[in-house]
Amino acid sequence: MIDKVTQTINEIMDELKELSEYIYNNPELGYEEIKSSAAHIELLKKYGFNVEKGYMGMETAFRAEFDSGKEGPTIGYLAEYDALPEIGHGCGHNILGTTSTGAGITLSKFLDEIGGRVVVFGTPAEETSGGKVIMADNGAFNDIDVAMMTHPNHTHTKSGASLALQAIQFTFKGKSAHAAAHPEKGINALDGAINTFNNINALREHIKSTARIHGIIKDGGRAANIVPDLAIAQFYVRARTKTYLEELVEKVKNCANGAALASGTELEITNYEASYDNLVTNHTLSELYCSRLKDMGAEEINEPREGYGSLDMGNVSHVCPSIHPHFSISDEEIIAHTREFAQATIKNRAYKGMREAIGALVLTAIDVIKDDSLLKAVKKEFNNTKK
Missing domain, CATH: 3.30.70.360 (Alpha-Beta Plaits)
Incomplete structure (x- = not known):
């Protein structure tokens, strides 16, 4: 399965690079991501996803679904694409969103065989008022069995906590x-x-x-x-x-x-802005993801950083089992929210990390879909976790 997933990723890699670099070259602030969301939607539609634009009243949000028509869990991938004032994609949301869309497209290629659904959520304005908050408050993730996303960083890092x-x-x-x-x-x-x-x-x-x-x-x-x-x-x-x-x-x-x-x-x-919940990492899901990341070639996965920032993914994690790890885009440490970080996202080294992350996201989803006992373990931890 690892070889099949890798081959599928390689087949769409040029389109994913094009998507990431287009968004990099057209940075848009939160709730203004007209071009960025449209680019994601265009690619997802090309690969057979049914897309709802302007999702939950947010012009630049979307919900893209691929349904196998067979019974099985629903996997959610969350894409971000907003930029920062003046420095553009200093948080790397161009490659972050592309990774989630790439995972959704790749997983869709296997659903006819294994069943289930995959949903890619386009989630605007993470840097400010958090589109995921509106989505979580209005039931967007109520039918999602597991939700995953991964953020660019200089190292692969396990999903941790946020405030x-x-x-x-x-x-x-x-x-x-x-x-x-x-x-x-x-x-x-x-x-x-x-x-x-x-x-x-x-x-x-x-x-x-x-x-x-x-x-x-x-x-x-x-x-x-x-x-x-x-x-x-x-x-x-x-x-x-x-x-x-x-x-x-x-x-x-x-x-x-x-x-x-x-x-x-x-x-x-x-x-004056949306309230963010703390991120509750589902460790059963996280350990599976890390194992699959190693299968994709990652040599080292660091322990979570101390979580003193805040993420709107936290709100999602209170609704369904979730992880928010980081994937490596550089061999040297780069400080986020800088022009240097933005530039790193469009280098070949970054695409190596993106390929590994997409593979891990997809293989994790396949494991959850195929192994009912694994999904039960994930949900048991979620239900027993004190929020």
């Missing part, structure tokens, strides 16, 4: 006045924002060391001689689990409530 995240905005409203002539008639909204930072800094002594709170003052006034009547502070609050995140968010909100009370301002609390 749950809430993006909270505090809007303080006061009353303007001449800061020198009539300061007593003003209510300083900026004081509310600054006091919030001070309260949170005092809170840090009493939070778990793995949690993170970081923020900015987005709006703090326009002139030094006018008492600011509006101030806006934005924070990311992160934690390893949803449960602790919810507890910590309440404490952060109380910091702002206290600051508003002390400054005499009105306070409005909102979420």
Whole structure:
């Protein structure tokens, strides 16, 4: 089976390179990925996938399905293709999305024999407000048996963890006045924002060391001689689990409530971006993937990195068994979110890693489809995993 999968990948490799490099040369920000999503859709349609465009109300999202017509599990691959401002594909989503689409096309070639379905999800805006969050909230993954994706990196790395995240905005409203002539008639909204930072800094002594709170003052006034009547502070609050995140968010909100009370301002609390759940790796599925990655020629697979970032794949992992490993695109370490990282994604070395990753994703799916006891073990772990 390894030889058949490798041969199938090789047959479409030129088209996959073309897709990755087209998206690299046409970087688009989140929810603006018109050309990128269209390029994925065109290739998937060519290979017999039924595609729903504008999936779940997102113009640049899609759901592409290939159904064998025979009973069997449904495998989900998730494709990202949004870029970063100014530096383009510094996170490598051009090759990431291509890897998932390539895995979907390759797996479809075997489904008539083994049964089941494969679905490739086009998931926009991972870098900002997370299209997967909208999908997960609206049931997109409820009928998916396992979901997989893999992210470019300088080394092959096992699927690990990420932090749950809430993006909270505090809007303080006061009353303007001449800061020198009539300061007593003003209510300083900026004081509310600054006091919030001070309260949170005092809170840090009493939070778990793995949690993170970081923020900015987005709006703090326009002139030094006018008492600011509006101030806006934005924070990311992160934690390893949803449960602790919810507890910590309440404490952060109380910091702002206290600051508003002390400054005499009105306070409005909102979420300015989507909330991300923590990634729950399915280790049964992960170990299978790593074994198959070695079968594809990977010599070394590193242990997961400490997960201090946040991913919208986390939301998917709370709905169905999921993995989010990393695949190697370089022999030397390259820092993500840089132009150097973007350039590495279109070099021959990157395509070696992509070929290995596609093979591992496909062989893992074939194993899950063919071995019912393996799928049961994956789902048992999922059901027993504390979120």
